[in-house]
Amino acid sequence: MKKVFTLMTVALMVLFQSGNVEAQNREVEFEHTSWKKVLKKAKKQDKLIFVDCYTSWCGPCKMMAKDVFTQDHVADFFNSNFVNFKIDMEKGEGPELKPGWKITAYPTFLVVNVKGEVIHRIVGAYGADEFIEYVKEAQTEDRNFKALLKAYETGKRDGEFMFSYLRALRLANLGKEEARKAKKYIASLAKDDLLKKENWNIIKYFMKEPLTDEFRFVLANRNRFAELHGQKEIDDKIYNTYSKKIESFQYFYPGKGREYDKAGFDRMIQDLQTSDFPKATELIAIALQNEYQRLNDWSRYATVVDGALDFALLKNYENQFRYFDSAASMIAKVTTDKDLLTRALRWATYAADKEGRVEHKSGYLATKAKLLELVGNAEAAKSAQMESDKADKAAEKAGTKIISIPAFKMGGMKPAKKK
Structure with missing residues (x-):
């Protein structure tokens, strides 16, 4: 009986210990060696390389290391699909590799092919599932950053493609390039083309400037857009775009040759006054309050607030x-x-x-x-x-x-x- 009890105790201990092993989080297995050896291993295994470019002082980098790369399904995805390399960009080979990889913010995550070419980049910290979806795009020949850039340079310009490309620029933290190319694409469209379904996501996410003919077309044709995309969707876009513009006027700080765009402010107020947008008067009241505060014109400031109340x-x-x-x-x-x-x-x-x-x-x-x-x-x-x-x-x-x-x-x- 004693022998049976002992065997049962040992069995339970084994089960308990194995259960603990299963409960432990698996981690992304990063290589801690030279970049040359990482490339060699990737060629041998015929895998892409996932690179975590971090610094010791970067808070979001630490969050990704602690909360994302320690999750089982994240570890399984990266360990089975990539050779993973983690590098402090301020130590060791980091400063040497940084210029070629064009690292300007942290964390930056790169996907590199066996030739050493960066084919995809993601900047910033994300939740586990969202991050995996962004990295999966590197595995798709026509959706990784390098492929999208090549397609753009060869002249591809349909709405669905442009949304993917502009989104890739945003993920790569190339904000100025994103803004410039979005503006150029939107300005190239015939006005009725703005109504096409394929261009709505570009309008929704990348049309940021209300002081353009294209945005004025959206404002003037609000009901036509609402028939296609829903009233709330279009009204939220109009309101949020004006709100951001009002904030830019409110927090304008002169310097380095920049001057306050008074003509632009006046035109924005005029556009709102002549529109049938239901929240136009609300936006005008907010904008004028900010404007007269900027000018220290407290008499007109009070007149605006009185009007908003009355x-x-x-x-x-x-x-x-x-x-x-x-x-x-x-x-x-x-x-x-x-x-x-x-x-x-x-x-x-x-x-x-x-x-x-x-x-x-x-x-x-x-x-x-x-x-x-x-x-x-x-x-x-x-x-x-x-x-x-x-x-x-x-x-x-x-x-x-x-x-x-x-x-x-x-x-x-x-x-x-x-x-």
Whole structure:
């Protein structure tokens, strides 16, 4: 009996240990040798080479190493299909190989053939399944980066191909080249060709500039596009394109010969004013608020915000209360003009009264309290601040309190002393 028990114990231990082995993550098996030897091994095995170009300080590189390359199905895919090579681009052979491989960002992942030619490149960190799909394209003769580039250079230009090519440029982090070639292709199309199904993904993902005849065609023919692709799809494209453009005007910083495109801004406003786009007035209100803030023209700034409130221009804008609160807060910071402060108090009161989420309401009430104090109504300011504190405690109790994290203070970074 004792012997049987011992045998059962040993069997269970073996099963337990084998189970643990199965549970362990397999990893991508990277070569840690010279590039010359990696090429030789790839030729011998007739495999493509997958290269992980990293640096010791690169956070996304570490994430890929820890969270992606340690997953079983990722390891199985790379180990069976490639000779895998991992190289620090700042050490060993890295600096020598970097120029030829045109490495400008990390992580960069290359797929290289047995001749040493880079046929595919991916820049950035991705989830496991998405990353595998991008790498699989290197194994397809007509979809890897090298093949797409060759087809483009020989004149291929149909919509489906151009989408694949522009997408490959984006994956390779060749943003300027992507933007230039997308713009050139879109401008080459007859206006009605923009309506073709094969060109929609190019419009959706690569048409970024609203101040072009092609985008104006999309805006003017919004309903025709909606019949083909759905109303939400086209409206989201129009709105997001204008929003990005408004941001570029808002955060414009002069320098290196760059000048603010005032004519472009005015034309954008004109295009929106003459369109039938449902959210045009919302975009105009946001753009003009930013513009007059840039110019420090607080009288016109207040006129825009007054108009947005009086005519309910932002009634469907998801951040309308934040719009009015931030505008009120801005006036409180930049002027002592009693009329402007009184107008700002109206915006702050509207935001505080209409906001139902206590975590936001507390901040809006604080803005209201500040403005009440600035216009000389100390008693009402005290009352509003008490309401703000009450809402803040309610948010904390509900676990929804918004905690502000101060920005890092830059400066104090002295260069190393020369020996």
